[in-house]
Amino acid sequence: MPVMRLGYVHVRVTDLDAAINHYSNTLGMKIMHQEGGTVYLKSWDEHDHHSVIIEEGGVGLVKLGYKVTSSDDLAVFEKRIQQFGATSERMSAGENLKTGDGLRVVLPSDHVIELYTDMEYVGTETGTLNPDPWPRDQRGAAVHRLDHALVAAEDPALVERFFYDCLDFRPAERLITDPAQPELIGTWMFCGQTPHDIAVIKGPNGKLHHFAYWLEDWNEVLKAGDVFAMDDVSVDVGPTRHGITRGKTIYFFDPSGNRNEVFTGGYQTGPDFATITWTADQTGKGIFYIGRTLNEAFTTVFT
Amino acid sequence: MQIIRVLPKDLVLPVHQGDTILAALLRGGLSYLYGCRRGGCGVCKADLITGQVSYPAAVSETVLSPEERADRVVLTCRAVPGTDCTVQLRSQVRVAVPFLFDIAQHELVGHHDDQEGVD
Helix, strand or coil, rough: CCCEEEEEEEEEECCHHHHHHHHHHHCCCCCEEEEEEEEEEEEECCCEEECCEEEEEECEEEEEECCCCCCHHHHHHHHHHHHHHHEEEEEEECCCCCCCCCEECCCCCCEEEECCCEEECCCCCCCCCCCCCCCCCCCCCCEEEEEEEEEEEECCCHHHHHHHHHHCCCEEEEEEEECCCCEEEEEEEECCCCCCEEEEEEEECCCEEEEEEEECHHHHHHHHHHHHHHHCCCCEEEEEECCCCCCEEEEEECCCEEEEEEEEEEECCCCCCCCEEEEEHHHHHHHHHCCCCCEEEECCCCC | EEEEEEEECEEEECCCCCHHHHHHHHHHCCCCCCCCCCCCCCCEEEEECCCCCCCCCCCCCCCCCCCHHCCCCECCCCCEEEECCCEEEEECCCCCCCHHHHHHHHHHHHHHHHHHHHC
């Protein structure tokens, strides 16, 4: 079976209280557990115990967690990862809070990803029996769920090959220098049926560009923007649309400078999806379809 | 009121109570290259030529190292001037909002008048 989805993002923050306020009050996530300087949060439409982990001290990405269907799958992935030549180690249940057995992998780009089979089931806030479409006690932007992450790599093609060969991800869209002599600048890859579950763009190894939350529609994106103004959130770009993925978006920063995104739209992918290609001369349009210009922060701000 | 002198253009702006260097420059209508504005990326680093700054908000050592601090590198989105300062920016600086720049210059005129009154 394919990898299910991006299950969790673990980031460092310089100021825990400011981060708690951002992720719980501004974005609307629920605090599930706090242990020392580490806080575990969940969005209202997620059923596993947590999807975002914030840890006090520093800034930037600690690791990404991708949920897989079974131990058998994990064994298959482990074998392929070893053949690929990436470093991996088994992790046991409980090593991560409420999280089952898994495999910790260091990507060729130095990022750490964890593949895991189980996380304690908590349930969504609307439940599974005759549910309402959304919970009445929403806060702030009321993000629905984690959606995807974009990381930087000095060699995006190598990381793309890792996800393709080892984990059966497929590229929905690729940004290349020139069709005649194609060198990969960025890749947007899926394991489910959305445009991307991971994306990789040329940049410093080990760094995070952003992680994104799903919202229902353009109106919710606009409302999130209003909330960001009310809460003095540093907004990077948007609301606008991406050419790549066709998504509607706002990029913004958490109080420590980690870039977040609220995202909606896009299209359906799947195993037979025909990969879309963008050329470097159209990068502005690809990233920000309406303004058609990359802001300098897009290519310089990583944490 | 404190003032900040911005090199290489040699522009002078007032610094309001609690303003970071970035906040003072934006209030004064200037623009330069900055990133997250939250101390995470280091894009807005500059060199402090004279004066003292403090950091009321936590700043990661991975963004501004102890060595850089010792070399008087400042993270302009987080550094709050404690005295009059002179700062050398690392990117091009320009007057992006002329009417804000004019207001700031008027404030400085008032500031200088006050100083003369005190003398």
